[in-house]
Amino acid sequence: MRKILLTSILFISFCITQTFSQTRYLDSTYFSNFTVDTLQLYGANDDFMGTPTNLYYDIYQPVGDTVTSRPLIIWMHGGGYTTGTRHEGYLRNWCRQFAKRGYVAVSIDYRLGTGGGMDGKIKAIYRAVQDAKAAIRYFREYADSFDIDTNKIVLAGSSVGGFTAIHAAYWDTDELPAAIDTNVLGNLEGASGNPGHSSLVNAVVNFWGAIKDSTWIDAGEPMIVSCHGVMDDVVYPETQVLPLSGIEFGSRVVDRVAKSQNIPDTLKMFSEAGHALVGTAGTQAPRFDTATYFAAEFLYCNLITSCAVSSINDELENMTVILYPNPVSDKVTIETNGFPVSEIRLYDVRGVFIKSVPNPEKKIKISLDLSDLSSGMYFIEIGSIRKKIIRQ
8 A cells, every 4th residue: 555645735726706727817727838038128227336237028928829919917026126137936937827827927127236325225116116117118119029918017026026016006206205316317217218108007916015105005006916924024014114214014004005095906914924925844835826826816807807806815814624534545535614616736845836626616625636646745735724634
């Protein structure tokens, strides 16, 4: 009799309205393959020291796609405005996942460097916003070449990439703080390239970022989806005052203000997770996948089509799951306390995706066949709930 220790991570996705297996723009297995074109130039500008800097992007597109009007998502890396590139592993992963959903997915570089001092960070944000706006204008200019729907442009980022996405979406010229001297730094649109096109976006994905002034979020501005760790002590989810860069308002504040302005919005908080969703060993990668799906579902139900997701976060917090038998031979039964399951996803111990099991009837009780797995350890996550199971 074979014995398999199965510490499994099942990611079960939920949608309140009608959701079918392999739904374009929702499921990351809609396309099986994608292409990547690297080292593409979208602009150039001087960095904080006056050094000319080229600005590059990598673009990910699904293989075999015949749709000629697709949403665009532009991702920006973290690193405190001092480190990081468009090649970061997490950016590549997010771009791959969104390309396989049917998006045109892009990761961009932007100018780094703060220059130090109390005003260094706000100036770094400003330069990064100018670069992000140049990238948006670039893809508007070449929308036909990349089959982009210019009414569905998403700006996304993690940590300071999230800062940049939020400020690019919500900053207006009349809101610039005194530290921003436009005679020195240029206007908000900047001079990083591709003038003559709008730099407006339709949606923001904010992963553990913040905004410098929450009053800059006004009614009628872009929708936003945020994810943040409850225990984040780098970018607080609430309000923090930093000795070298002043006050910042995290994702919980952004969420409250957006709701007060009737901006389509949702927030997922991850318990026992710090900055970049770091927690106990082996939990970051599954949390990244949960955050990615959470963002994709919000965009699907607000930007792509119309369906209700406003209560998903609360519902997942109240979900309970039973797995049996335990130990298990070949099949395990998964049962929730009334929450419909549309898809089950299985990962190995490293958090690498193995397979997706569709459940188009959205049953609350499912039998999962594990007989095709080799002996070894696997992971199952159901919402934010992790379970152990032994396969014999």
